[in-house]
């Protein structure tokens with residue numbers, strides 16, 4: 001184990017190792033979504049969720065001046081259900097969109113989930129490419145005839161007028177945990193308990209002055225969770241939207257800079273101790289939307305957060321559900 005070899009890990013290093021290690025990472029080689037998995041998400045519960053996001057994309061595209069080309073980028077697409085539902089709405093609005101050159105781009109780190117996405121969205125298995133020349137590791141054509149590509153990192157996605165969609169993606173990104181002490185902010189680390197072999201425990205590390213610069217001077221909490229990874233990604237989205245146009249929709253469990261310890265695990269739909277049997281449970285931390293907003297400053301306009309219920313109501317979920325009931 002890495003801790004034995006190199007010493008205590010930051011929580012961010014631990015999350016990265018547990019979730020996305022290429023060999024043993026939780027996300028990499030199995031399907032954890034759904035009734036028989038560890039957790040379920042809105043797109044897996046109802047097609048209406050993705051359909052309404054499809055409506056949001058089309059309404060943004062229209063109010064943004066009907067750009068001649070549109071990249072639809074999803075971060076962490078899971079089983080591909082959300083994108084499938086969005087694309088079905090796009091097909092229904094073909095008469096509006098036929099002058100627009102649309103392409104689909106999925107940012108997915110998991111080989112297993114990318115296979116499931118390819119089967120769902122293209123109807124076929126797509127081989128993974130291992131050459132270094134292309135930023136995309138899979139390319140294909142969706143069932144509705146749009147070009148689709150897969151990337152490991154959002155930095156690799158080609159630029160242009162883009163709608164970015166991220167549903168339960170930011171909460172899977174590694175966080176650092178910082179504790180306020182009489183000596184200033186110190187980072188929580190994960191170490192092996194010297195009393196009990198194989199048992200992990202949290203310990204207080206030394207001060208981390210670089211991370212501490214990300215904490216607001218007037219911070220009232222004595223414990224904060226910070227994701228520099230999330231900061232880099234949100235800044236990429238903002239700078240691309242600023243340069244080429246488009247929008248981003250980020251839906252997640254989150255807060256506005258008022259929660260403290262939200263780091264938790266889920267296994268078989270139950271809360272699971274994050275330090276027990278790493279790699280067998282999902283690890284997640286609520287997204288700090290105020291942090292994301294502070295990281296983009298005035299690069300682009302940002303709205304929200306609002307509750308998922310309000311968003312879906314604004315997009316017409318009540319009307320859509322009535323159609324189901326008739």
Ligand SMILES: C[S@@+](CC[C@H](N)C(=O)[O-])C[C@H]1O[C@@H](n2cnc3c(N)ncnc32)[C@H](O)[C@@H]1O
Pocket residue numbers: 020027033041042043044075076077078079082107108109110113152166167168169172173
């Ligand atoms: C909690 S699942 C959500 C899946 C889907 N959006 C949904 O709502 O059903 C997180 C998704 O993000 C992917 N993921 C996690 N960390 C990632 C990373 N660092 N880069 C790219 N994808 C990542 C996972 O493989 C998975 O597809």
